[in-house]
Amino acid sequence: MNLLTLYYFVELARELHVTNTAQKLYISQQNLSQHIQRLEQHYGVSLFHRKPKLALTYEGEQLYAVAVKILAEEHEFMNRLADISANSIGSLKLGIPTYRGEICLPSILPQFYEKWPNISIELCGKSSSEMEEMLCSGELDLFIGVMYQDNPKLDSTPLLNDHIYMVCSDHLLKKYYPDTWSVLKNRSEQGTDLSGFSGLPFLLPHPSMKLRRTIDQCFLSSRVKPRIFLESQSTELFISLFPYDYGAFFCTQTRLPAFLSAYPEANAFPLTLKNELIGHRIVIASHKDRVLPQYAQDFISITKEVFAGIATVLPGRPRPFN
Template identity: 30%
Template sequence: MINFLNLEYFLVASEELNFTKAAKRLFISQQSLSSHISKLELDLNVTLFNRTSPLTLTPEGKSLAKNTIKILNLKKQSLKELSDIKDFKRGDLYIGISPTRGLSFLPEILPDYSEKFPNIHLHLFEGNSKELDLALLNGDVDLIVAMLPFHVENVETIPLCNEEVLMIVPDSILVKYFPNNYDKVKAQLEKDVDLALLKDCPFLMFNTRHMVRLIADEMFSKKQIKPNIILETDSIETALALSVKGMGITFYPKTLMSNKNLVFDKDSFASTNIYHMRYNKTHRTLAIGYQKNRYISQAVKEFIKLAKEKYENLIQ
């Protein structure tokens, strides 16, 4: 019978390809690690490592390393399922979400969830869309909350609400850049946003990893415009706050505009124009995603149920 501990130690050794480093990573002695590897080789009747310098995997070792990841993941999933069946009083929930979306979404969901299930230990993974997709693929999270589409195979999606990327234009920018035809330009933008009209205006943009930035870049590219970007930031809240103060034009998701945790009050928008755009990628869907081929715990099911109920109320 294969010992799971031997497999776990083998996997670390296969990653390090150095018994000294692997033993240090595992907080055991090199002699103990060698003993576990030798026992595994004996159980399987194969040689897993070429004891050369540097250490290398044999063909059998390469095959086992690939399958060990699957075996240990299946073990983890099985134990989770058994624990869930036995007792839903304790457990873990791993949620993947962007920092910006988390600021708006999580305060609406987690306080009620924690009150209802106080012994479920919550874990947050924060990242951009690519990082969230990868975390879901690798099993680092149980679910992700993000904009569709998810770029991961075998993902079940639970739509929550429609999202729209808005363009935020300070009135002071229009006054400064269109002193002779301010009223005409403002009326035109309200009817149909033409980015070419604003090409000389200053823009406040998010970093290139952010989905809103990718959408904006695509819009500029289609119009063959090189925007006058005067500032880039990792925080879309910073971009919005600076835009509201009149520094430049920015883009912002509509559902986050009602965020109770914004650091400025809604009166700040009195001198700001908020425009809808007729670009199809500015209209998207916020959803929860989880992998179909993984066990879905009761903790995940209850989170999805609560999120659907909350968002039905929030968008009415």
């Protein structure tokens, strides 16, 4: 049993699909299966149920919990050695949603690699909730995403209050509010609680998403039962459907510049709850009990500077956190 075998086991335990995991690891399915068989022989247990579909056994679940900790400790030790090494060769496991990475990483990475050219960065693009859990378990070094409340296990630095907007076209407003659309539009430019838009159809985030839970609070507060045309985990899908006027949708402020560049005629109304603008609290976080190498600390400092700059150019000019 070695660390590589444990790593292969953890990846298969997450994916629960031999073909996909082997492709991700750039090894053959036979090679992957041999590593798992060695582990099972070493411990004398079955780690996976093979039928009707691949799933962890109870013993597999126990090994997974331990293996994640072992690999996290080994990664932290390698990071400590990188601080000692004159060449500073190490790695940084960063959790960040793909679209948010597209916004900030082009500004962060050039500054970071100018100082730390030998540090490799491994990106994880799962949901904010999943990545927060991965940070707590030691599977990530840093996380840039949504945290509404501080986690006692984590050190978190607020970066930006990413305001939420309702997006729709004039054509959609005219269709459902032919007599009052212009009044409704003017009234909503500084903020809306959704009470005036009960007649519109909506394209909504999936109920499991943090953005959806926030939007549902607004609907509930306004006593509006939304007419749901479509639900999806992809805001990109909603953006692509905008020209067809299937319904209004919601997006965060950091997405607006690119969207409004493509559709300058679109309406983007800031969402309010109890007369207050609402948004996502974007933070950069690390684990309190893990020592961050200097390059990770520098990454945090650069990220704070970049987000302060992002805040000054967004529509509505939200204020960055101090």
